[in-house]
Amino acid sequence: MKIGDVYLNGTVFYTIDYGENWEEEPDGDMTFKTYGIDNSPPATPIIEGPSSGKPGTSYTYTFITGLDPDGDDVSYYIEWGDNTSSGWTGFIPSGPPGYSESHSWTLKGTYTIRCKVKDEFGAESDWAELTVKIPRDKxxxxxxxxxxxxxxxxxxxxxxxxxxxxx
Known part of the structure; x- marks a missing residue:
């Protein structure tokens, strides 16, 4: 949520001295901070993309989570199974079309792509996994x-x- 949004489960306060003293505001029509907001985690994402490939070839994967229960924007974290990760992406709206990223593996092997999602307030989903087999390139x-x-x-x-x- 952002400044100006309605907070249903919080207490609204205002200040005129930049945070030194806070007083309760019955109308909630001023600068405010809130306490006690419920925040549900995003749904576990779905990973779409090939489950096999060739070493050195780049493949695109799409990571999709359902709509966040609170309507929050989400960020994706992807581990590629080869000791590399995407880090947290920027925040984007939850739900389709999701987030896409390409990756390649240089060596043959079986890799597990893992992805989780967090919302703007830090609530995280469970991990999703997809196994990818990269056989020896002949x-x-x-x-x-x-x-x-x-x-x-x-x-x-x-x-x-x-x-x-x-x-």
Missing amino acids: SINNIILRFYEKYQLLYELLQLIFDQFGF
Whole structure:
């Protein structure tokens, strides 16, 4: 809620000295702060997007929550399952169309995308999850990547040798 909104469950106060002394205002028609406002968390979001793909290819996912029970704007937090996250997005209206973001995974594996939503007052939803499988890319272009996956220590040793001799 913002200044000027009606607060049904709160007590309205006013001040004329910038917060030094607060007095009760029966009409609620002045600068005010409130206490005791009920705030329900947003619904758990739904994650839409592919559940499999190729390493190095970017895929777009859409994260949708139902309308916030209090009509608040919401922010999304996304974890991609590869130790990266989106951080909290800016606040947008709840409900469709939701929020979309693209991501790619560089290595084969099974990743769990997790997303939660919070409203403007900090109430958070439960986590939603989607599992994404990125199988090994069989193309010739990824021979070095496959070598690295299989022989990581040898690969790092070869890098040190090449660096030492200026290759």
